[in-house]
Amino acid sequence: MSKVILTNARVITPFEEIYPGTVEIENGIIKKVYEGRTSGGENLEGKIVAPGFIDVHTHGIGGFDVTYSAMGGSEQEVEETLIKMSEKYLTHGVVYFLPTTVTASHEVLLTAAKGVKNAVSYQKDQLTGAKIGGLHLEGPYINKEKKGAQNPEFIRLPNIQELKEYWKASEGNIKTITIAPELEGALEFIQYARRLGVSVSLGHTNATYEEAKAAIYAGANRASHLYNAMRPINHRDPGVIAAALESPQVYVELITDLIHLSPEIIKFTVNHTGIERVVVITDSIIATDLPDGEYSLGGLKVIVKDGICRLEDGTLAGSTLTMDKALRNLIQTGFSLKDAIRAMTYNPARAIELHKSGAILPGYSADLVILDEDLNVDSVYINGKNMLS
Ligand SMILES: CC(=O)N[C@@H]1[C@@H](O)[C@H](O)[C@@H](COP(=O)(O)O)O[C@@H]1O
Numbered sequence: 001m002s003k004v005i006l007t008n009a010r011v012i013t014p015f016e017e018i019y020p021g022t023v024e025i026e027n028g029i030i031k032k033v034y035e036g037r038t039s040g041g042e043n044l045e046g047k048i049v050a051p052g053f054i055d056v057h058t059h060g061i062g063g064f065d066v067t068y069s070a071m072g073g074s075e076q077e078v079e080e081t082l083i084k085m086s087e088k089y090l091t092h093g094v095v096y097f098l099p100t101t102v103t104a105s106h107e108v109l110l111t112a113a114k115g116v117k118n119a120v121s122y123q124k125d126q127l128t129g130a131k132i133g134g135l136h137l138e139g140p141y142i143n144k145e146k147k148g149a150q151n152p153e154f155i156r157l158p159n160i161q162e163l164k165e166y167w168k169a170s171e172g173n174i175k176t177i178t179i180a181p182e183l184e185g186a187l188e189f190i191q192y193a194r195r196l197g198v199s200v201s202l203g204h205t206n207a208t209y210e211e212a213k214a215a216i217y218a219g220a221n222r223a224s225h226l227y228n229a230m231r232p233i234n235h236r237d238p239g240v241i242a243a244a245l246e247s248p249q250v251y252v253e254l255i256t257d258l259i260h261l262s263p264e265i266i267k268f269t270v271n272h273t274g275i276e277r278v279v280v281i282t283d284s285i286i287a288t289d290l291p292d293g294e295y296s297l298g299g300l301k302v303i304v305k306d307g308i309c310r311l312e313d314g315t316l317a318g319s320t321l322t323m324d325k326a327l328r329n330l331i332q333t334g335f336s337l338k339d340a341i342r343a344m345t346y347n348p349a350r351a352i353e354l355h356k357s358g359a360i361l362p363g364y365s366a367d368l369v370i371l372d373e374d375l376n377v378d379s380v381y382i383n384g385k386n387m388l389s
Helices: 066-071 075-090 106-125 160-169 186-196 209-218 239-246 263-273 323-333 337-342 346-351
Strands: 003-012 017-026 029-035 048-051 053-058 094-101 135-138 174-179 199-202 251-255 278-281 293-297 300-305 308-311 368-371 377-382
Touching: 003 337, 003 368, 048 337, 053 135, 053 278, 053 323, 053 346, 066 075, 066 094, 066 106, 066 293, 075 094, 075 106, 094 106, 094 377, 106 135, 106 160, 160 174, 160 186, 174 186, 186 199, 186 209, 199 209, 209 239, 239 263, 251 263, 251 346, 263 278, 263 323, 278 323, 278 346, 323 337
Parallel strands: 003 048, 053 094, 094 135, 135 174, 174 199, 251 278
Antiparallel strands: 003 017, 017 029, 048 368, 293 300, 300 308, 368 377
């Protein structure tokens, strides 16, 4: 039996803050959490222990991108890319992520689906990075009017047959799909996806309030990067944003790079939803952790300047945000550590129906991040093992 004790730390569960706190782990599972110190454990004086970050919407990092690798046509390349991505996310405190495709051809998405199946199976024997939860398909069933930085060439109507093929090719490793609910056939598609256990997120959409509500009644339970690439809120045309904000079952993703959204809009959102329904995402692309320059997203040219990603026409095209930076941004915006961490751990786990993850509670997976006082990542534990030592 393997036993790990982390003690004398500031523990953020994230429902409460315990100081000095001790976390006892047995065989990769959290056994006990309590106030007090114990001798014999690892003394984490001056450090913060929190659940590891969960990023449910990220395209790439450090020169690797799931769609880009699938465009090469080889499922092995996708598998290798996902493993590399998992190792890079780890250094930013991420313990679990959903590699997110952008709009692409059926063949490319099928290759991504096969690659993710291989990578998930590889990680069963050998875990070297953050856990790969399965694909997030962002598109291709989105609205051209709200395409943002998605390649219009491959945008199409919802297609249940295609989803069945992705599901089969990935052996069930499709976790979520972003769809525009106003498209023909979308409601039937949403119901089908929910029956498979895929969570459905409204995004890249021009849906009216009524269209968005119909999709939520059909089972959609999330909104992808709320405000970005969707019909704006208007006092006579509340649209998809108001529908998401008012619906208690809907989790709202926010890109907290302080470029996609102003700090005031982030606070405005939380005033409506409470912290419970906020899910921080990076929407990061291949250029993350790399210098400014020219990159690619789904076949479109992206120019990164001062860390901001744009298409040639100026449209924002994802981010170079990392989850640890997202946390520091939220603190700078005025959030408490408990609330900020909750929106990056427990909430995303709930949003994708991932159980026993995202909190420091007995019986939960011991997937933790240790942060220093400045909120830089010190170490990361996955299944109770220190992955950065
Ligand atoms: C990978 C991806 O698609 N990311 C979207 C992008 O498409 C959109 O253009 C941008 C701004 O949207 P906005 O101009 O509506 O705020 O948000 C996100 O970066």
